[in-house]
Amino acid sequence: xxxxxxxxxxxxxxxxxxxxxxxxxxxxxxxxxxxxxxxxxxxxxxxxxxxxxxxxxxxxxxxxxxxxxxxxxxxxxxxxxxxxxxxxxxxxxxxxxxxx
Amino acid sequence: xxxxxxxxxxxxxxxxxxxxxxxxxxxxxxxxxxxxxxxxxxxxxxxxxxxxxxxxxxxxxxxxxxxxxxxxxxxxxxxxxxxxxxxxxxxxxxxxxxxxxxxxxxxxxxxxxxxxxxxxxxxxxxxxxxxxxxxxxxxxxxxxxxxxxxxxxxxxxxxxxxxxxxxxxxxxxxxxxxxxxxxxxxxxxxxxxxxxxxxxxxxxxxxxxxxxxxxxxxxxxxxxxxxxxxxxxxxxxxxxxxxxxxxxxxxxxxxxxxxxxxxxxxxxxxxxxxxxxxxxxxxxxxxxxxxxxxxxxxxxxxxxxxxxxxxxxxxxxxxxxxxxxxxxxxxxxxxxxxxxxxxxxxxxxxxxxxxxxxxxxxxxxxxxxxxxxxxxxxxxxxxxxxxxxxxxxxxxxxxxxxxxxxxxxxxxxxxxxxxxxxxxxxxxxxxxxxxxxxxxxxxxxxxxxxxxxxxxxxxxxxxxxxxxxxxxxxxxxxxxx
Numbered sequence: 001x002x003x004x005x006x007x008x009x010x011x012x013x014x015x016x017x018x019x020x021x022x023x024x025x026x027x028x029x030x031x032x033x034x035x036x037x038x039x040x041x042x043x044x045x046x047x048x049x050x051x052x053x054x055x056x057x058x059x060x061x062x063x064x065x066x067x068x069x070x071x072x073x074x075x076x077x078x079x080x081x082x083x084x085x086x087x088x089x090x091x092x093x094x095x096x097x098x099x100x
Numbered sequence: 101x102x103x104x105x106x107x108x109x110x111x112x113x114x115x116x117x118x119x120x121x122x123x124x125x126x127x128x129x130x131x132x133x134x135x136x137x138x139x140x141x142x143x144x145x146x147x148x149x150x151x152x153x154x155x156x157x158x159x160x161x162x163x164x165x166x167x168x169x170x171x172x173x174x175x176x177x178x179x180x181x182x183x184x185x186x187x188x189x190x191x192x193x194x195x196x197x198x199x200x201x202x203x204x205x206x207x208x209x210x211x212x213x214x215x216x217x218x219x220x221x222x223x224x225x226x227x228x229x230x231x232x233x234x235x236x237x238x239x240x241x242x243x244x245x246x247x248x249x250x251x252x253x254x255x256x257x258x259x260x261x262x263x264x265x266x267x268x269x270x271x272x273x274x275x276x277x278x279x280x281x282x283x284x285x286x287x288x289x290x291x292x293x294x295x296x297x298x299x300x301x302x303x304x305x306x307x308x309x310x311x312x313x314x315x316x317x318x319x320x321x322x323x324x325x326x327x328x329x330x331x332x333x334x335x336x337x338x339x340x341x342x343x344x345x346x347x348x349x350x351x352x353x354x355x356x357x358x359x360x361x362x363x364x365x366x367x368x369x370x371x372x373x374x375x376x377x378x379x380x381x382x383x384x385x386x387x388x389x390x391x392x393x394x395x396x397x398x399x400x401x402x403x404x405x406x407x408x409x410x411x412x413x414x415x416x417x418x419x420x421x422x423x424x425x426x427x428x429x430x431x432x433x434x435x436x437x438x439x440x441x442x443x444x445x446x447x448x449x450x451x452x453x454x455x456x457x458x459x460x461x462x463x464x465x466x467x468x469x470x471x472x473x474x475x476x477x478x479x480x481x482x483x484x485x486x487x488x489x490x491x492x493x494x495x496x497x498x499x500x501x502x503x504x505x506x507x508x509x510x511x512x513x514x515x516x517x518x519x520x521x522x523x524x525x526x527x528x529x530x531x532x533x534x535x536x537x538x539x540x541x542x543x544x545x546x547x548x549x550x551x552x553x554x555x556x557x558x559x560x561x562x563x564x565x566x567x568x569x570x571x572x573x574x575x576x577x578x579x580x581x
Binding site: 011015018022028031032035038039041042043045046048049052053055057058060061064065068071072075076079080082083085086087092095097098 | 226230237240244247248255260261269274278
């Protein structure tokens with residue numbers, strides 16, 4: 001069996017790449033992809049522990065996460081389409097109408 | 101599924117069912133009968149309160165520990181439903197005036213309230229995650245409800261991206277908690293922690309990430325950046341609902357998770373909560389001074405109040421005080437909820453069709469033109485400041501007392517000083533209303549005004565009998581079941 005540290009490190013790396021991408025990228029779609037990366041890093045941790053303890057709980061959790069992520073995609077992409085219609089851009093640097 | 105399981109989630113089930121009925125009913129209603137939709141929604145909420153009082157009496161948990169029905173959830177479930185009713189009451193006229201009277205508002209609101217209810221009674225990380233999303237996804241849509249207005253869409257996108265970011269943290273934390281305790285059940289985690297079988301490294305990583313995720317939800321500094329923009333851009337009734345409901349739900353989970361697993365981690369987490377609370381109080385109150393827009397001021401004020409509530413988490417390590425600190429957090433939450441909903445109702449009445457009219461300067465002369473609303477606003481501002489003998493004062497009194505009993509005198513001093521700072525911007529509102537001339541107009545609508553007046557009345561009444569609400573909160577304590 002692969003030592004548990006390997007998949008956990010991979011998940012941590014994916015999670016950190018997600019965070020860095022979220023903070024640095026400007027395109028809302030790419031930011032959203034980084035968020036998905038964070039979710040899937042968490043899924044990997046669940047699967048790892050699920051396998052390690054030989055428990056089904058973690059895998060069930062992953063199914064829920066994937067379902068919810070799909071619902072979020074639906075709402076998120078709809079929002080981005082609406083914004084693209086108004087502003088003709090989904091660059092978050094142009095999201096500056098709210099200031100005070 | 102036994103009958104008990106069903107009863108344990110009955111309030112949320114009723115809401116989801118009425119939300120679905122609303123979606124259908126709205127299709128068949130003509131333009132002139134649209135007023136039926138909010139009425140049906142309120143009926144659903146009332147039925148849900150009734151169910152939570154009548155049917156959960158002897159239910160302790162449902163679905164094998166996935167749902168916990170205890171004093172804590174019995175205290176919060178009706179609070180969320182009342183928040184929902186208020187959010188509908190102040191929305192109807194506003195939505196009509198802004199030209200966004202769409203039936204989806206009410207069903208999305210009901211979905212979100214049902215998520216909050218499930219969150220307050222969640223006994224498993226899976227349920228916390230699902231209810232968190234059930235609460236948040238409708239709120240993302242509601243923030244963008246005034247589309248195609250750019251500021252509303254922008255607020256929705258910001259809330260969506262940062263809310264999902266926070267969910268990512270929560271999820272990663274939950275995965276590590278699962279890894280630490282080999283179960284996702286909260287009571288199972290507690291057992292693993294107390295028996296010492298939990299892996300402490302994973303436990304600390306997991307709970308830390310969980311804390312970061314929920315700090316976003318309750319808008320604690322340094323995770324507060326989204327709050328002013330989102331509250332400013334979203335339709336005002338939605339901001340009112342978010343500032344109370346989403347925050348209370350976030351605190352519900354924080355209290356539930358941390359009061360359960362905190363004792364063994366007190367050493368690591370007391371300083372972290374201390375820092376979070378102090379920073380949130382300081383930043384929230386100081387930045388609020390510079391705001392000229394009422395919505396943004398209320399947003400920073402909501403951040404500051406989150407700081408006061410976080411204060412209740414600091415002495416959690418001390419078993420003797422834990423009970424009182426939970427009670428004082430719930431008490432403060434209830435007082436804050438009333439004040440915030442009422443203050444937002446006044447802002448809603450002030451907002452014009454072009455979204456202007458929400459600057460603090462626009463309040464000038466309100467004391468003469470709408471004496472009732474100005475009086476209500478004065479009550480909210482005084483209560484927020486914590487002027488002695490108001491509800492806000494008692495809330496702070498209980499919080500500071502537990503902090504001092506726990507030996508965190510410096511934190512209580514910070515709380516006291518920041519309250520003094522907050523007096524500056526809260527009282528400025530009062531001064532503006534009564535001592536300056538202006539031609540501000542309150543768009544009179546019975547239901548909007550009723551929300552404001554009712555909240556003000558409840559605050560005044562409870563100010564005289566704070567003990568009874570506090571007793572209610574004490575009864576809501578986690579019994580460790």
